[in-house]
Amino acid sequence: MVLIYLDHAATSWPKPPEVMKAMAQVMECTGGNPGRSGHRLSIAAGRIVLDVREKVAAFFGIGDPLRVIFTTNATAALNLAVQGILQPGHRAVTSSMEHNSVMRPLRHVQETGVRLEIIPSRTDGTCDLGLWSRALQKPARLVVVNHASNVAGTLAPLEELARLAHSAGAVFLVDAAQTAGVVPINMKRAGIDLLAFAGHKGTLGPGGTGGLVISDDMDHCLIKPLLFGGTGSLSDKEEQPDFLPDKLESGTLNVPGLAGLGAGIDWINKRGIEVIRAHEKRLTSALIEGLSLIKGVRIFGCLDPERCTATVSFDAANRSVSELGYRLDEEYGILCRVGLHCAPAAHRTMGTFPQGTVRLAPGNLTTLDEIKVALRAIETVLKP
Amino acid sequence: MSYGVVLFHTTYGALRAEKLLTAAGFKVKLIPPPREFSSDCGVSLRIEWTTVEKIKAALIPLNREIAGIKEAPMLS
Numbered sequence: 001m002v003l004i005y006l007d008h009a010a011t012s013w014p015k016p017p018e019v020m021k022a023m024a025q026v027m028e029c030t031g032g033n034p035g036r037s038g039h040r041l042s043i044a045a046g047r048i049v050l051d052v053r054e055k056v057a058a059f060f061g062i063g064d065p066l067r068v069i070f071t072t073n074a075t076a077a078l079n080l081a082v083q084g085i086l087q088p089g090h091r092a093v094t095s096s097m098e099h100n101s102v103m104r105p106l107r108h109v110q111e112t113g114v115r116l117e118i119i120p121s122r123t124d125g126t127c128d129l130g131l132w133s134r135a136l137q138k139p140a141r142l143v144v145v146n147h148a149s150n151v152a153g154t155l156a157p158l159e160e161l162a163r164l165a166h167s168a169g170a171v172f173l174v175d176a177a178q179t180a181g182v183v184p185i186n187m188k189r190a191g192i193d194l195l196a197f198a199g200h201k202g203t204l205g206p207g208g209t210g211g212l213v214i215s216d217d218m219d220h221c222l223i224k225p226l227l228f229g230g231t232g233s234l235s236d237k238e239e240q241p242d243f244l245p246d247k248l249e250s251g252t253l254n255v256p257g258l259a260g261l262g263a264g265i266d267w268i269n270k271r272g273i274e275v276i277r278a279h280e281k282r283l284t285s286a287l288i289e290g291l292s293l294i295k296g297v298r299i300f301g302c303l304d305p306e307r308c309t310a311t312v313s314f315d316a317a318n319r320s321v322s323e324l325g326y327r328l329d330e331e332y333g334i335l336c337r338v339g340l341h342c343a344p345a346a347h348r349t350m351g352t353f354p355q356g357t358v359r360l361a362p363g364n365l366t367t368l369d370e371i372k373v374a375l376r377a378i379e380t381v382l383k384p
Numbered sequence: 385m386s387y388g389v390v391l392f393h394t395t396y397g398a399l400r401a402e403k404l405l406t407a408a409g410f411k412v413k414l415i416p417p418p419r420e421f422s423s424d425c426g427v428s429l430r431i432e433w434t435t436v437e438k439i440k441a442a443l444i445p446l447n448r449e450i451a452g453i454k455e456a457p458m459l460s
Contacts, residue, residue, distance in 0.1 A: 035395035035426045036426065038417070038425075039416075042427075046395045046426070047399055049396070050396045066394065066397070232425040232426045233395075233425075234393075235424055236423035241393065245396070246394050
């Protein structure tokens, strides 16, 4: 059975061959620990990591590559920012469309005395700037939003939110797990202070990679480390260094994974992120149009490919989403994700809690023919 | 030949400086930092001491990453 992979919002697959090649090359030839020794293999590993830092910095529009903090995934990056910045008494503001990678760390710090305000989004996932504007007339320490919802793909108006966040004196943190690599992001232009990204989704790297990117202008003293430990620097001291990236990046890095991430970014740059975005808009448009013709299907989100990523959520009258997902996989080899997508707040906002939705998330290599096959299969499965 | 070393807060600072100075035509080499100057586990940059002033000027963009510049007779 030929598989049609429509779960790119969870992780991208397949990865470009260049990603595997770069990773194997590191495993075979560059086995040293970056920053921990002075020998040639350690230096070679350090060069690879620096090279990927430079690629990530350029990719997101910052100048200083040492402000790229590598983490194991977007969740780790979001935890570092949320827990590293917020202290008891601080006020944090977020949206009702967030993934648990944002919600859970926020709920955790709320228990320690952080005041949390959740601004309701509209049922289509879009953000009501009037509500945000009112909420941010009062001072806040942190504003955190996703760039795109992992459930409905809805894009947030980052520039407006950044302006409002800064007017409240807040740090503006963006969860770009769903957009890095598929929607162009320039942190400086958008006014983003901190950007958390996953390496294994749109940027086409392997699992176990991601990072927190700190803007050139942000005072990094506002972020306390979550992890303390070996950095290779100031080895005579038992206290954590106060310079980047070491302050926030203890422990040996995933060098093969980062090499894969670097190759993924090269692949995107070669193809052109604008080309990828245009292709994904066509796929989204085809999905929305096709689904809207199938009887009994309800599509969620703003239904406008210009204002969402290639992530389309739907359900069908009187059919459980788990049955739909199971049959699409078993009978047609169509792989998607059903349920709550680790985002109960988003589903409550859209009115799909607790049953959830079927999420179709094509990627940059998905073809329009595959979308047509998937739509025919959904129609067949839904026939009474 | 009389040498010196440029010490950095992080290995990445040393690697960035190496790239910048090599491109500018300086003869530099990454070496483990001499124990007399640093307890870091990573690398420092060996430079020809006669070029130290020119190197200081070339490294201005990376000043924040430099932990020190020392003459290193033990390397000669």
